[in-house]
Amino acid sequence: xxxxxxxxxxxxxxxxxxxxxxxxxxxxxxxxxxxxxxxxxxxxxxxxxxxxxxxxxxxxxxxxxxxxxxxxxxxxxxxxxxxxxxxxxxxxxxxxxxxxxxxxxxxxxxxxx
Numbered sequence: 001x002x003x004x005x006x007x008x009x010x011x012x013x014x015x016x017x018x019x020x021x022x023x024x025x026x027x028x029x030x031x032x033x034x035x036x037x038x039x040x041x042x043x044x045x046x047x048x049x050x051x052x053x054x055x056x057x058x059x060x061x062x063x064x065x066x067x068x069x070x071x072x073x074x075x076x077x078x079x080x081x082x083x084x085x086x087x088x089x090x091x092x093x094x095x096x097x098x099x100x101x102x103x104x105x106x107x108x109x110x111x112x113x
Contacts, residue, residue: 003101003104003105003108005053006097006100006101006104007098007101007102008053008054009053009054009055009097010054010094010095010097010098010101011054011094011098012046012053012054012055012056013054013055013090013093013094013097014091014094014095014098015057016043016054016055016056016057017057017087017090017091017094019041019057019059020041020043020057020083020087021084021087023039023040023041023059024080024083024084024087026039027039027075027080028075028077028080030073030075031073031075031077032073033073034071034072034073035071035073036073036074036075037061037062037063037073037074038062038073038074038075038076038080039059039060039061039062040059040060041057041058041059041060041083042057042058042060043055043056043057043058044056044058
């Protein structure tokens, strides 16, 4: 993997997990909304020209329950907070990858100077 590939992969991971955190926040905010259905985020790897190109977040939103039907939300708070912990860990890994790639790029430019 190239340095720019590592940077691209790290950035796409941060963007994908930011989307996951946004969906989780929406789910938690609607925990008491009757008929609300929790959205789910699925991550897929992206390949560009045979090279790993990062991560993409796909959001799946189930249809809401009609308002005439009184049904509680299906949001599981324990699951949502587990997702936030996973996102925090993923952010840490993405930041570490960015720092490593940046350090490598800096060392390379010093060698060429």
